[in-house]
Amino acid sequence: MLDWIFLFLTISLCLASRLLLSKQWNTSKKRQTPLPPGPRYSLILSPMFWLRRSLSGLESILRFLHTKYGPILTVRIISRPAIFVADRDLTHQALIQAGAAFADRRDDTEATRLLNSNRHNISSAPYGPLWRLLRRNLAAEILHPSRVRLFAPARRWVLSILVTNLKAKAETGDGVVVVMEGFQYAMFCLLVFMCFGERLDEKAIRDIEAIQRLLLSSFIKFNVFSFLPTITKLVFRERWNLLLAIRQKQEEIFIPLIRARKGRKQQPGDGDGEGEDDGHGSFVYSYVDSLLGLQHPEDGGRRLSEGEIVSLCSEFLNAGTDTTATALQWIMANLVKHQEMQAKLLEEIEGVVGSDVEEIKEDDLQKMPYLKAVIMEGLRRHPPAHFVLPHTVTEDLTLNGYLIPRGASVNFTVAExxxxxxxxxxPMEFKPERFLAGGSGEGVDITGSREIKMMPFGVGRRMCPGLGLAMLHLEYFVANLVREFEWKAVDGEAVDLSENFEFTVVMKNPLRARILSRRTLESFHDTLKR
Known part of the structure; x- marks a missing residue:
C-alpha cells in the first residue's frame, strides 16, 4: 500500500510538469471527426483507476460503458486513447474489410519487450516482414494438416496420460475428480512435444510448466510498468527483479533443449522433417526445428537468437495449452450438466466406431456432426478469451463516423x-443443436470472412493461426473422454458455470465430476498399442 501511495505522489509531481505538453498534444490531435464517446479522462486519476482493475472488473465496467455510450467507445487509460468495439458489424468492417489498416500492434512496454525479445513473436510483432515470416513459418511448417497428422502418435500418448491420470484420481477420490489440472498437464505435454520434438520425462515437463505458470500468474503484476517505467521500476523494484528472474530461469530451461535440438538436427539421417515419432526415438519435425533455419528479414538476414527462439517457444506453449484446456473443461462441464447431450454424443460415437474397445481416431471425427456442434457451442458460449489482443492503426482512420487515431489501442469484445x-x-443457453442442419449456426464461418457471428479465435489477419489444431484437439479429446467415461454430477452438487478471469476465462469453481469407466484401463492401453 505504501508503494502505491509513494507512486501516486511521484506521478502527481511528474505529470504536473507535463500537463501543459499533454494539453498541447490533445489540441494538436483535434480533428473535425470526433473520437468515439467515453468517460472523461483525468491525467492522474484515470491511470490509477484502470491499471488496478482486474480483468473481470474491466469487462463489467466496459459492459456498463457500452450501454451508456454505444457499441464503440473511448477509454483513456494513459494519455493515448483505447477504443473498445462491441458490435459484430463494426468488427467486420475493421478487421475484415479494412484488415490491413487494423493489423498492427501497439509498441510494447519495457516489461513485455523483455519477455518477447523486443517484439520477436507472432502476437506482438509489428505488421510487416518479420510478422509475416514468423506466422507463415508456424502455419506451413507446424500447423499445416500434413504436419499435424504426424503428431497423431503424440496425441495418442497424451490421451493415455490423461485417462490414466483421471482413473487414478477417481480411485482415490471415491470416483470424484477435479479435472482442470489433468487437462492442463495433458495439453502441456502435447505442446511441449510439438515444440521440442521429444517425449520429455515428467520432471522436465513439470519444470517447463512451472516457469510458464509463474509467468502467467505474475503477468498482471507487471501492468504497472506500462506507466512511467523509469519511475515504476524504482518504486516496484522487487517486482521488476522478479520479472528478470523469471526470464532468466526460462532461458536456463529452454536454451539447453534448443541446443540439443540443433545438435540432433545436424546428425546424419535426422532433420528431414518427414519422420514420425513411433516411440523408439525416430526424428519428428518440431517447432524449434522450423525456427533454427529462419533468417531475419529486417536485420541483415541473420538467424534468430536463442533468446528470440525462447520467446517464440514460450508463446507457442502458452497459446495452445490453457486456451484448449479451458475450452475442454467448459465443454465437459456442460455435458455433465446436460446428461441428455452426453447420451446423444455417446450414441453418435458408438454409431461411428461401434461399442467395442476401438480408439476414436482422427478420421472418425469427420463423421460426427453432433460432436462438432457441441464443440462449436462450447466455444460460442464460453470463449476462453473475452477480448482479442489489442490492435492498432498506423494512420488516422474512421470507423462508424468516429476517428480512430494513429497509435490508439483498438480492442474487440469476443464474448459479446x-x-x-x-x-x-x-444466447446464454447451451444448445448444440444450433449448429446442426436448420439451426441458426448452421454453416457458421468462425473465421468471420463473410460475417461475424462468433469469433473465439479472433478474425482477420491477426486471427489465431492455431484454429484448426485447436478444433482437432477439442474434438479428439472430448470424443475419447466421453467414450472412456460416463460423466456425472457429484451427488448434492450442481455444476456451477460462473466465470473467473485468469490468463483465460475459467470456471470460478473448477469442474468436479464423478466418472465411471466404460472399460478397464488395461483394455484401453491395449487398444492404444495397436
Whole structure:
C-alpha cells in the first residue's frame, strides 16, 4: 500500500510538469471527426483507476460503458486513447474489410519487450516482414494438416496420460475428480512435444510448466510498468527483479533443449522433417526445428537468437495449452450438466466406431456432426478469451463516423459477438443443436470472412493461426473422454458455470465430476498399442 501511495505522489509531481505538453498534444490531435464517446479522462486519476482493475472488473465496467455510450467507445487509460468495439458489424468492417489498416500492434512496454525479445513473436510483432515470416513459418511448417497428422502418435500418448491420470484420481477420490489440472498437464505435454520434438520425462515437463505458470500468474503484476517505467521500476523494484528472474530461469530451461535440438538436427539421417515419432526415438519435425533455419528479414538476414527462439517457444506453449484446456473443461462441464447431450454424443460415437474397445481416431471425427456442434457451442458460449489482443492503426482512420487515431489501442469484445441476441436465440443457453442442419449456426464461418457471428479465435489477419489444431484437439479429446467415461454430477452438487478471469476465462469453481469407466484401463492401453 505504501508503494502505491509513494507512486501516486511521484506521478502527481511528474505529470504536473507535463500537463501543459499533454494539453498541447490533445489540441494538436483535434480533428473535425470526433473520437468515439467515453468517460472523461483525468491525467492522474484515470491511470490509477484502470491499471488496478482486474480483468473481470474491466469487462463489467466496459459492459456498463457500452450501454451508456454505444457499441464503440473511448477509454483513456494513459494519455493515448483505447477504443473498445462491441458490435459484430463494426468488427467486420475493421478487421475484415479494412484488415490491413487494423493489423498492427501497439509498441510494447519495457516489461513485455523483455519477455518477447523486443517484439520477436507472432502476437506482438509489428505488421510487416518479420510478422509475416514468423506466422507463415508456424502455419506451413507446424500447423499445416500434413504436419499435424504426424503428431497423431503424440496425441495418442497424451490421451493415455490423461485417462490414466483421471482413473487414478477417481480411485482415490471415491470416483470424484477435479479435472482442470489433468487437462492442463495433458495439453502441456502435447505442446511441449510439438515444440521440442521429444517425449520429455515428467520432471522436465513439470519444470517447463512451472516457469510458464509463474509467468502467467505474475503477468498482471507487471501492468504497472506500462506507466512511467523509469519511475515504476524504482518504486516496484522487487517486482521488476522478479520479472528478470523469471526470464532468466526460462532461458536456463529452454536454451539447453534448443541446443540439443540443433545438435540432433545436424546428425546424419535426422532433420528431414518427414519422420514420425513411433516411440523408439525416430526424428519428428518440431517447432524449434522450423525456427533454427529462419533468417531475419529486417536485420541483415541473420538467424534468430536463442533468446528470440525462447520467446517464440514460450508463446507457442502458452497459446495452445490453457486456451484448449479451458475450452475442454467448459465443454465437459456442460455435458455433465446436460446428461441428455452426453447420451446423444455417446450414441453418435458408438454409431461411428461401434461399442467395442476401438480408439476414436482422427478420421472418425469427420463423421460426427453432433460432436462438432457441441464443440462449436462450447466455444460460442464460453470463449476462453473475452477480448482479442489489442490492435492498432498506423494512420488516422474512421470507423462508424468516429476517428480512430494513429497509435490508439483498438480492442474487440469476443464474448459479446457470440452472445448477440440478434443472431442467437437464447444466447446464454447451451444448445448444440444450433449448429446442426436448420439451426441458426448452421454453416457458421468462425473465421468471420463473410460475417461475424462468433469469433473465439479472433478474425482477420491477426486471427489465431492455431484454429484448426485447436478444433482437432477439442474434438479428439472430448470424443475419447466421453467414450472412456460416463460423466456425472457429484451427488448434492450442481455444476456451477460462473466465470473467473485468469490468463483465460475459467470456471470460478473448477469442474468436479464423478466418472465411471466404460472399460478397464488395461483394455484401453491395449487398444492404444495397436
Amino acid at each position: 459477438m457470440g452472445w448477440d441476441g440478434k443472431v442467437w436465440e437464447e
